[in-house]
Amino acid sequence: MELLAQLAPILLIFVVFWLFIIRPQQKRQRERVAMLDAVKREDRVITIGGVHGTVEAIDDKTVTLRLNENNKVVFERSAINQIVKAD
Numbered sequence: 001m002e003l004l005a006q007l008a009p010i011l012l013i014f015v016v017f018w019l020f021i022i023r024p025q026q027k028r029q030r031e032r033v034a035m036l037d038a039v040k041r042e043d044r045v046i047t048i049g050g051v052h053g054t055v056e057a058i059d060d061k062t063v064t065l066r067l068n069e070n071n072k073v074v075f076e077r078s079a080i081n082q083i084v085k086a087d
Helices: 002-038
Strands: 044-045 050-059 063-065 072-076 080-084
Touching: 002 080, 044 063
Parallel strands: none
Antiparallel strands: 044 050, 044 080, 050 063, 063 072
């Protein structure tokens, strides 16, 4: 019984840590993976560096963005920060 009383605060700290830090981070990671999997041609995207472009081509690891009529740039797929929704 005394051992349980000594371990209770440590267990409580672990549970709180899991609820407020680990679990939300896992949820954000799942959402990001789903967003990256949903990227397709002609989507407007913003990269983590702030570059705006339209997806020209996409494969497993890279994505080619069309910045304007003359410029295309190749990025890692993980560099996509968000997909811009058209109004």
